[in-house]
Amino acid sequence: MKPIHLPELASRIPNRIASLTLIVTTPGGRPWNNLPPWAGVTTLARLIFTADPAQKAALVADMLFPKSWLDLKAEDDAAGRTNRQVQIEVFIRRVSITQPQRFLGHISQMAAGLTHHCSADRLRLISSAIPKVVILTGDIDNLVLPSHSLELKASMPEAEYIQWKETGHGIYNQRPKQFNALLERTFREGQERSQALQGNYTQ
Numbered sequence: 679m680k681p682i683h684l685p686e687l688a689s690r691i692p693n694r695i696a697s698l699t700l701i702v703t704t705p706g707g708r709p710w711n712n713l714p715p716w717a718g719v720t721t722l723a724r725l726i727f728t729a730d731p732a733q734k735a736a737l738v739a740d741m742l743f744p745k746s747w748l749d750l751k752a753e754d755d756a757a758g759r760t761n762r763q764v765q766i767e768v769f770i771r772r773v774s775i776t777q778p779q780r781f782l783g784h785i786s787q788m789a790a791g792l793t794h795h796c797s798a799d800r801l802r803l804i805s806s807a808i809p810k811v812v813i814l815t816g817d818i819d820n821l822v823l824p825s826h827s828l829e830l831k832a833s834m835p836e837a838e839y840i841q842w843k844e845t846g847h848g849i850y851n852q853r854p855k856q857f858n859a860l861l862e863r864t865f866r867e868g869q870e871r872s873q874a875l876q877g878n879y880t881q
Contacts (some may be wrong), residue, residue, distance in 0.1 A: 685700070685703075685705070685801065685804060689803060692803060692804055693807055695808050696808070696810065696865075696871075697808065697809065697864045697865055697867065697869070698808050699811075699814060699861060700827075700830060701814045701815075701850070702814070702815050702819060702821070702827070702847050703822060703826070703827070704794070704822055704826035704830070705795070705797075705801060705826065705829050705833065709792040712792045714820065714821045714823075715819070717741070717820045718741060721737050722741075724737055725737055725784075726781065731774070732770060734769070734773070735765075735766040735769040736766060738769055739762055741821065742765075742820070742847050742848035742851070742852075743851075743852055744845070744846050747846070748761050748762035748765070761852075765851065798832075801830065801833035804834065805833070805835060806836060809868050810871055811834060811837035811838070812838045812860065812864050813834065814841075814842070814849065815840070815841050815842075816841065816844075816846050816847065817841055817844065818844065818846050819846055820847060824841065842856070
């Protein structure tokens with residue numbers, strides 16, 4: 679599920695959720711407030727009209743990850759490739775086995791992002807009702823301004839706010855070990871708090 683959809687679901691069934699992680703997302707608002715930074719806007723436009731997978735892969739890599747990280751040698755890569763080489767190969771492999779997104783799909787996805795909005799009141803409901811909420815962002819994001827995560831935090835006082843340095847929009851691909859460890863901790867703490875709340879109700 680895309681990050682912008684999670685608050686929509688969570689605001690409707692908060693009492694059925696033990697933990698929630700909001701990753702590189704935004705509370706939304708007016709369409710012009712939901713626009714990506716200029717680098718993201720121009721890259722998305724170029725991707726719509728770029729057919730060659732290798733060219734697309736290069737564009738996507740620069741959009742999702744910091745250039746400084748892309749140029750580093752990939753961790754635990756026996757072939758000694760850079761992160762850029764690894765991510766481009768992963769992208770090309772993925773597009774080779776999946777059906778290409780149609781033009782209408784591109785436009786619909788952009789429209790969903792531009793029209794997304796979760797009010798401060800709904801965010802406060804989510805934050806107060808769900809036992810564990812984490813807001814995670816990087817600091818170099820070409821698709822969602824990191825400041826939007828601070829806007830989420832302002833309306834969700836109980837949530838834990840985390841920002842990883844030198845990290846882009848593709849946060850779970852760039853930092854998979856840290857990301858998985860964070861999710862495991864979030865699940866565990868959410869379950870523990872949920873069980874504690876249930877215990878208080880039964881006493």
